[in-house]
Amino acid sequence: MVDSVRAAVAKLIVRGSQETDPAVAHYWRMPKYFFHITHDRTEIDREGEELPDEHAAWKEATVTAGQILQGIDGKLVPGWDWRMEVTDEFQNTLYVLLIQAQKPKVDRRRTRGCGRRRP
Template sequence: MPRYFFRLQNGETLTDEDGEELPDRDAACAAAVDVFVETLPDRRGQLASGGDYEVLVTDADNGPIYSITAKGRRF
């Protein structure tokens, strides 16, 4: 099975060094949504102050597969 890596970016980058074996790219996209939903509550303060938050999935060659971004904006 291919291995996918999940990078969390919100001013600093948290990189998944081990990755996760998943059956295919669709499974990696679904896992990214799960990671995003699970970790978003911890990013409320940053989003409220206008920061961004992204979960990026890459393959074993560090090629981008999928990205989810929340953008905080103050008007």
């Protein structure tokens, strides 16, 4: 079996092609990564994307997140977080990008009078 795999790999290198027989195809397939989004609802990525490695998946996640956040167009409001979860083909979570929209609670006693003392 090892010799047949080596022969097939050698054939690919010579041919410069990624076409393989089914016995060797497993060795040439790139891993698949999935990008699930949660905002006002969860959108599960069922297709995924083949990328060379986890670093490429991180780069794709950050670029895509930036594009999506630009398109939110004012729909991100305090109390509604935006989240992208990057998983591998076995659904192991690799990365989570989280944008939290919060409105801080203001202590009215501290802001009254703008901190000035009366003479």
